[in-house]
Structures are given as structure tokens and as C-alpha cells.
Amino acid sequence: MTARLIMKLQVVSAVPTTPDVLRVVFRHPLRPELPEWSPGAHVDLRLPDGKVRQYSLCGDPDDRAHYTVAIKREVDGRGGSLWAHANLTEGGLAHVSAPRNNFPLADGTRHVFVAGGIGITPFVAMARALAAKGGDFILHFCARSAAEAPLLDALHAVCGDRLQLWFSGVGRRFEPALIGPPTPGTHLYACGPQRLVDAVQAAADAGGWAPDRVHIERFAATLDENYKPEPFDARIASTGDVLHVPADRSLLDVLRENGFRVASSCEIGTCGSCECGYRDGTVIHRDHVLPLGRRQDRMMLCVSRARVGLTLDL
Numbered sequence: 001m002t003a004r005l006i007m008k009l010q011v012v013s014a015v016p017t018t019p020d021v022l023r024v025v026f027r028h029p030l031r032p033e034l035p036e037w038s039p040g041a042h043v044d045l046r047l048p049d050g051k052v053r054q055y056s057l058c059g060d061p062d063d064r065a066h067y068t069v070a071i072k073r074e075v076d077g078r079g080g081s082l083w084a085h086a087n088l089t090e091g092g093l094a095h096v097s098a099p100r101n102n103f104p105l106a107d108g109t110r111h112v113f114v115a116g117g118i119g120i121t122p123f124v125a126m127a128r129a130l131a132a133k134g135g136d137f138i139l140h141f142c143a144r145s146a147a148e149a150p151l152l153d154a155l156h157a158v159c160g161d162r163l164q165l166w167f168s169g170v171g172r173r174f175e176p177a178l179i180g181p182p183t184p185g186t187h188l189y190a191c192g193p194q195r196l197v198d199a200v201q202a203a204a205d206a207g208g209w210a211p212d213r214v215h216i217e218r219f220a221a222t223l224d225e226n227y228k229p230e231p232f233d234a235r236i237a238s239t240g241d242v243l244h245v246p247a248d249r250s251l252l253d254v255l256r257e258n259g260f261r262v263a264s265s266c267e268i269g270t271c272g273s274c275e276c277g278y279r280d281g282t283v284i285h286r287d288h289v290l291p292l293g294r295r296q297d298r299m300m301l302c303v304s305r306a307r308v309g310l311t312l313d314l
């Protein structure tokens with residue numbers, strides 16, 4: 001696991017972009033430049049109670065002085081957004097991590113983005129990067145109305161007529177069948193409410209899209225109700241110690257109980273914080289964040305398990 005730099009950043013501005021979405025710009029109070037990032041990256045916002053929330057960066061990756069995020073007030077959420085809306089005010093300080101990218105732009109010749117509500121945030125930076133180099137893309141943005149569509153001004157400026165707006169409040173709903181079959185070099189991305197990303201995934205499956213051409217960022221885990229966890233053993237590569245993981249405990253829990261300091265945030269397999277390397281084992285990957293190409297030697301400790309046993313790079 002790689003420890004991430006945590007910085008105390010200053011809020012340059014915190015301005016509503018819709019009635020329930022706050023656009024927050026951070027800078028370092030002393031240093032002119034922040035760690036660089038690429039479109040699709042997120043930062044962790046550390047709350048005073050030690051919990052962590054992830055927010056996609058939605059500013060300009062070429063602007064090394066600032067990080068911009070958009071935070072939706074989730075009244076029924078876990079409390080992080082309510083804290084952010086109440087406490088992130090101009091001039092204030094907040095603990096923010098260096099960026100991490102679990103949702104990068106793929107190496108394709110055309111990009112189809114489907115966003116719902118606050119799920120638009122990673123696509124703002126992706127569209128900006130593609131527009132700057134003449135890349136081919138279309139961005140479908142679903143919201144209830146223009147007034148409830150975050151960052152709309154920035155999107156119009158960046159995307160022009162490559163922005164397709166779907167406002168359900170005026171009867172204009174996005175139809176996933178519009179995605180159709182894949183064309184050579186095209187990648188499909190979705191981020192937003194579960195119902196929308198599930199519909200996009202279903203349309204991609206029906207249209208014959210290869211899994212490595214479809215990129216989904218989820219806000220919540222999808223539960224496989226038929227999955228029955230089995231116990232297994234985890235060997236620690238550096239010491240040779242073997243830890244038993246019972247069926248009702250996660251590998252993350254067992255490591256912590258045995259004194260390992262392991263980073264985590266969501267603990268539902270969606271954020272990437274608890275990623276760890278492994279060797280010689282058959283891992284049952286149950287997360288929604290690790291790309292297919294990295295699953296042969298990396299895993300998420302919070303939700304993924306092993307058949308019989310594995311060796312962890314710890």
C-alpha cells in the first residue's frame with residue numbers, strides 16, 4: 001500500500017453551483033504548486049472525526065495551484081457532505097490528500113460519457129483535457145433540471161455541442177439504448193446514481209461492449225446476495241506469519257486486529273484506499289474500483305477475499 005500525502009489546504013472559495021452542490025476551490029497556503037493529477041482523479045477530504053470522503057477533481061489539471069471539487073449535500077448520507085457544506089468557507093483550512101486516479105481516461109479514439117447529477121464531476125476534467133487536444137467525445141448529462149445540474153456553465157464552455165443534456169423534469173430522459181453497439185476505438189464511461197450506471201452497464205452488455213471498454217465509477221457497492229464468504233488464510237510476505245480470516249470478518253479487519261496499520265475509507269470496495277499487493281493465491285475480487293488489468297496482483301482488502309489462502313505484500 002502507498003501512503004498518501006495529506007496536506008492542510010486553504011479554501012479559496014466555496015460557492016453553490018446548484019442549491020445543494022457546493023463548488024470548493026483549495027490552494028496550499030504556502031506552496032505555489034500542488035501535486036499534479038490527471039482527469040478522473042479524486043482527493044480524500046479528511047473530516048475532524050478521522051473519517052474520509054472522496055471527491056473527484058473537476059478543475060483544470062493544468063492549473064497546478066488549485067484543486068476544485070463539487071460536493072453535494074446528502075441529507076441522508078454519512079455526514080461528510082453536511083460537514084463540508086457547513087465548514088468549508090473562504091479562508092478556512094481542511095485536510096486534503098494528494099490525488100489518486102481510479103477512473104482514468106482510457107487510451108481510445110472516441111469517448112462516450114454518461115453522467116447523472118453529481119456524477120458529472122470526473123467528466124468535467126476529462127472533457128476539458130479532450131477538448132484541449134481536439135479529442136473526440138460526447139457527454140450525456142442527466143439531471144432533473146438545468147437548475148439542479150452542477151457545473152453547467154463550465155460544461156457548456158468546455159463541451160459546446162458535444163454536451164447532450166437530459167432533464168427528466170421537462171420529460172427529456174436519457175435512453176441507455178442510445179449507446180448502441182461499440183465502434184472501434186470507442187470507450188464508454190458512466191458515473192452517477194446506481195440506477196443510471198446499472199442501466200448503462202446493461203445497455204453495454206446488450207450492445208456487445210467488451211468489459212475493458214466500459215468504465216463505471218460507482219457511489220455505492222452492489223451486493224451479490226448469493227455470495228457466501230468462506231474462511232481463508234493470509235500469509236504476510238515480510239514475516240511469514242499466517243492470519244486466519246473467518247467467514248464473518250474482512251481481511252482488513254483481521255489485519256487491523258493484528259496490529260497492521262492499513263488505510264481505508266469507504267470499506268465497501270468503491271474508493272481504492274485499501275489497495276494491497278498479493279502473490280500466490282486465488283483472490284475473489286468483490287470491489288468496484290480495481291481495473292481488470294491490475295487484478296492479478298492487487299486487491300482491495302476491505303471486501304475482497306481468497307480461496308483457501310494467499311500471500312500479501314506486507
Ligand code: FES
Nearest residue numbers: 265267271272302
Ligand atoms: S476502503 Fe474503499 S475500497 Fe477498500
